[in-house]
Amino acid sequence: MSDEEEDYMSDKFLAGLQEVRPSLVQDRGKKRQIEVETKKEEQRKRQREATAAAGTVDNARLQQSLSQPLSADNKGFQLLAKMGYKAGAGLGKQPDARKEPVGITIKSGRGGLGREAAIAELAAKRQELRRAHLLQRAGIESGAEISTEAYRRRATQKAEERKLQYDIRRCQQTCESLDLKADVTEPDLEFFWPPKPKEEENSDAEGEQDPPEEEETPKEELYTPAEQLELLTGYLRTAYSFCYWCGTHYEDSADLDSNCPGLTRDDH
Structure with missing residues (x-):
């Protein structure tokens, strides 16, 4: 066997295989490494499936569950009752104390918590800029009140200027x-x-020579x-x-x- 040929039973040959059954590998170290990688891949797959399943939870059904009052055998309700809480009353002594739980919305995307607010702010800013551009194109100041009559007057004025x-x-x-x-x-x-x-x-x-210096003539009115x-x-x-x-x-x-x-x- 020449030096250039590669032994099909060597470790180098087995390392180049992407999918190898552990039963076909004789080296215990390689066999253990393949088994570990296989288990990690299966675990990552299960995590992805669990995340996708959690993202499909019905938010409306969740809100419906939150709207139902806690039962008397609930641990949290029992703790509140020991501190003087009564069913239907607010949390605290203030007259405007909260009576309803804080709503929960399932976040299925992977964006940051501030991304949705940033997108909403960006959309509002773009709408404001678009409105300002339209007003500027129409010749109306941004702070001026827009009305149908004002728009008609401006359109009539523009038409008269073009005719003029x-x-x-x-x-x-x-x-x-x-x-x-x-x-x-x-x-x-x-x-x-x-x-x-x-x-x-x-x-x-270009064809004329520099004229002699004369007194500056006043500009035409x-x-x-x-x-x-x-x-x-x-x-x-x-x-x-x-x-x-x-x-x-x-x-x-x-x-x-x-x-x-x-x-x-x-x-x-």
Whole structure:
């Protein structure tokens, strides 16, 4: 027999077997070790089965058993009776003394005692954050009282703002087109024309040389969207006899005054 071949009766060969019957092992030490491991595995299996069976105890039946009064031959009841306790009375001299036993709930899971409370707290916190995000998205402060009327007002305001921005963009396009036809190279006010893309602004800045130092010009006065729309429509009416609300380019100011219903959307 060569050195590389392994004796099938050697201890090394027997140690490599995962499941070996003790009757097939001649070495007493190995035989004892296998028997001990087998008994430990059987004991662990019985413990797992007992734990699973204990976890399936009917909690409702347990509470029902606890709700029944103790019999007079119960050792605990007899000890309480010796100290002056009477059936149906509370434990203690205080008027609000406990009369019912503390309830018991079977815990079948393996999580820590504080895990359920932590999960409940986490769920409540997530709900609070989700509510705050929805309020923020709707533009309502977290401390403000929410009502159906307030929500409707906010939704109406949002719709009006979207409509206002749409009208401003249309007026800007119309104003730019009419100005260019009239050989106007720059808008009278910056917001009269649609904003230029950033790439175009960067390219213009790169092609131009640094202008000579001049006095700083004051920044253009800011206007609300409603004021911008009012200025735009007024400029189109005065400069080009164009009514944005009618969508009509009138012949002159007299034709505009006689045929246009008014200056605002409501007039139309």
